[in-house]
Amino acid sequence: xxxxxxxxxxxxxxxxxxxxxxxxxxxxxxxxxxxxxxxxxxxxxxxxxxxxxxxxxxxxxxxxxxxxxxxxxxxxxxxxxxxxxxxxxxxxxxxxxxxxxxxxxxxxxxxxxxxx
Amino acid sequence: xxxxxxxxxxxxxxxxxxxxxxxxxxxxxxxxxxxxxxxxxxxxxxxxxxxxxxxxxxxxxxxxxxxxxxxxxxxxxxxxxxxxxxxxxxxxxxxxxxxxxxxxxxxxxxxxxxxx
Numbered sequence: 001x002x003x004x005x006x007x008x009x010x011x012x013x014x015x016x017x018x019x020x021x022x023x024x025x026x027x028x029x030x031x032x033x034x035x036x037x038x039x040x041x042x043x044x045x046x047x048x049x050x051x052x053x054x055x056x057x058x059x060x061x062x063x064x065x066x067x068x069x070x071x072x073x074x075x076x077x078x079x080x081x082x083x084x085x086x087x088x089x090x091x092x093x094x095x096x097x098x099x100x101x102x103x104x105x106x107x108x109x110x111x112x113x114x115x116x
Numbered sequence: 117x118x119x120x121x122x123x124x125x126x127x128x129x130x131x132x133x134x135x136x137x138x139x140x141x142x143x144x145x146x147x148x149x150x151x152x153x154x155x156x157x158x159x160x161x162x163x164x165x166x167x168x169x170x171x172x173x174x175x176x177x178x179x180x181x182x183x184x185x186x187x188x189x190x191x192x193x194x195x196x197x198x199x200x201x202x203x204x205x206x207x208x209x210x211x212x213x214x215x216x217x218x219x220x221x222x223x224x225x226x227x228x229x230x231x232x
Binding site: 004006009041042043044045046090092103104105106107108109 | 156
């Protein structure tokens with residue numbers, strides 16, 4: 001069965017420090033992988049996505065993620081965290097309904113806190 | 117702003133009651149997906165509608181039902197509410213055939229349902 005695991009429920013980093021959020025997936029074929037961010041009271045916003053090709057993908061707000069097939073991972077990174085990055089981050093894998101899309105499987109999320 | 121609007125933003129119901137949540141999709145989008153996000157969890161796929169028909173359902177009982185209207189607005193109906201139905205319900209719109217390739221699921225801010 002398809003699944004997504006985010007091992008870290010909560011991470012705290014200092015402003016200006018680097019960040020890595022972990023994501024592991026279980027999927028039978030080449031996955032479509034995504035990272036979304038959710039700020040309090042907001043819907044989910046797409047940060048970046050991976051479908052094929054270059055395993056290092058760039059996203060919005062200075063985020064990047066690297067797809068490692070051998071480790072079934074898709075970790076999110078940012079070199080220097082800003083206070084405004086404090087939010088909940090979700091990793092997701094594209095689901096079965098490829099003909100129409102929309103069915104994604106999400107991890108349980110990692111809450112990021114940023115210290116001044 | 118994603119252009120996806122949901123109503124109501126908050127509501128309180130008692131066990132056994134019925135609830136209807138509404139979603140207005142982004143202009144031009146013909147597919148709508150509904151997700152349930154329990155506290156501290158990632159969103160879980162409920163179902164998706166395309167051309168006014170259900171097109172994929174997650175692991176939710178039949179008391180969760182939906183409608184999609186010709187103008188691509190949508191409703192989520194939940195009958196016989198249970199305490200565990202308390203959650204944030206997210207609507208996401210997309211363009212058929214595109215979502216799985218672009219990750220372009222546009223989420224609303226959600227309707228928070230509390231069941232007492």
